[in-house]
Amino acid sequence: MAKIKQTQKLEAALFSAADKLRKNIDAAEYKHIVLGLVFLKYISDSFESLHKELLSQNEDAEDKDEYIAKNIFFVPQDSRWSALLSKAKSPQIGKDLDYALDLIEKDNPQLKGVLPKVYAKDNLDSATLGDLINLIDSISLNQENTSDILGHIFEYFLGEFALSEGKKGGQFYTPKSVVELLVAMLEPYNGRVFDPCCGSGGMFVQSEQFVKEHQGKISDISIYGQESNQTTWRLAKMNLALRKIDSSSLKWNSEGSFLNDAHKDLKADFIIANPPFNATDWGSEALENMCVGSMAHPLAQMPIMRG
Numbered sequence: 001m002a003k004i005k006q007t008q009k010l011e012a013a014l015f016s017a018a019d020k021l022r023k024n025i026d027a028a029e030y031k032h033i034v035l036g037l038v039f040l041k042y043i044s045d046s047f048e049s050l051h052k053e054l055l056s057q058n059e060d061a062e063d064k065d066e067y068i069a070k071n072i073f074f075v076p077q078d079s080r081w082s083a084l085l086s087k088a089k090s091p092q093i094g095k096d097l098d099y100a101l102d103l104i105e106k107d108n109p110q111l112k113g114v115l116p117k118v119y120a121k122d123n124l125d126s127a128t129l130g131d132l133i134n135l136i137d138s139i140s141l142n143q144e145n146t147s148d149i150l151g152h153i154f155e156y157f158l159g160e161f162a163l164s165e166g167k168k169g170g171q172f173y174t175p176k177s178v179v180e181l182l183v184a185m186l187e188p189y190n191g192r193v194f195d196p197c198c199g200s201g202g203m204f205v206q207s208e209q210f211v212k213e214h215q216g217k218i219s220d221i222s223i224y225g226q227e228s229n230q231t232t233w234r235l236a237k238m239n240l241a242l243r244k245i246d247s248s249s250l251k252w253n254s255e256g257s258f259l260n261d262a263h264k265d266l267k268a269d270f271i272i273a274n275p276p277f278n279a280t281d282w283g284s285e286a287l288e289n290m291c292v293g294s295m296a297h298p299l300a301q302m303p304i305m306r307g
Helices: 002-020 025-058 066-067 083-085 093-107 126-137 144-171 176-186 202-213 230-243 284-289
Strands: 191-195 221-227 248-252
Touching: 002 126, 002 144, 025 083, 025 093, 025 144, 025 191, 025 230, 066 176, 066 221, 083 093, 093 126, 144 202, 144 230, 176 202, 191 202, 202 221, 202 230, 221 230, 221 284
Parallel strands: 191 221, 221 248
Antiparallel strands: none
């Protein structure tokens, strides 16, 4: 209980400090800046831990296959947190960060198009960015379960940014209490879990937590999802990577699940979702006229609610 309270205090203190640095940047944009740095810290910490272990065993610490075998992202030298921390006060730190993330994507194909290369923008001054890097660096490498702590911080920040954005925040984040209730009702002990409008992936994270709490393994469930908003899809991919959850079946689907289901042949064991009920432009007219072969699309036969 003491550790939980300590983590909660750390989360709140970090977010408060990060929010003070936001200045004139919109919350919707700022969340990608902050969460991208949290993710970078996570993958770099995980990499450095194995890197030290390999060196102590006189193994090749720069062999990518060693990291792939342990389900750890390979981080190139110029992208490592220690290298970027040393440049935190440089006027070029924004460009250095974007370059670092680009290198990571090239060495880790599963992250292609996921990382937010937004740090060289004019509205983000280098001093603020340097302060953010130093703030996130304060999450001590010497703490036990640093990776778990970073995962909790990522989730906490998602929730706080959703509150800052008001109604718009609900498009990418479902409150933790709601997610916990839905997963507890569903009881996904094992099998395929599907979320057709997955937002930032909270349902999957909680499903994995449910399995762990019941003495299961992450591999007991496999997740399938889709998200129409690309920036939200990126958040989901990072969120799941922080938990070492395989997100290869998490698709960016710009047309939406009604018009072009990315998993139309999937036979899921569990389906869980918090649909975007406030969305108005979701293709109702197209559904009214849609046909599949000689049969009308099932949704096209339902009465269309117009808001």
